[in-house]
Amino acid sequence: MKKKILQLLGMVLFVGLLAGCGSNNEKTVVFSDAGWDRVKFHNAVAGLIAEKAYAKINLTLSVGEKREDGYHEIDSVMHSISLCDEVTLTEAGGISLSIKEGLAPGGKANLMWEAAELFFRETGFSGGVHMELVKQIPSEAGMGGGSSDAAAVLRGLNR
Secondary structure (H helix, E strand, O other): HHHHHHHHHHHHHHHHHHOOOOOOOOOOEEEOOOOOHHHHHOOOOEEEEEEEEEEEEEEEEEEEEOOOOOOOOEEEEEEEEEEEEEEEEEEEEEEEEEEEOOOOOOOHHHHHHHHHHHHHHHOOOOOEEEEEEEEOOOOOOOHHHHHHHHHHHHHHOOO
16 A cells, blocks of 8 residues: 555656646745644635646657556656646645536545645644645546646645
């Protein structure tokens, strides 16, 4: 199970780096050692973090053998594009997800949910997050939308 989590985290972080981790988003969050209960949100709208999750296109793609975790080995050259989803995070007592526009899996079937669970488990922060998704990247189109959305959650929670 830990191997699957590390593989998911690696995939999400890679796509997240590709899709604008270094963006100049002034909406930040500062965590204290005391945990999520003592998180201080810094934004024009208290408690709100907004992230863009950019799509990618494959310039080359070679799909290899299927791994034990259900994913395939791939060899690819990718490039980010301007098409993006919008992810908004607010402090909450647990983890929840609302899909405001577009089509995407809901609840625990969504990589955003997995990313939030992983973040709270690995950091030891208590509490949760409500995530809102405005989906512009087509689902299951090979454009990295789900991974990019999950990376946006990790970036937002890590701010």
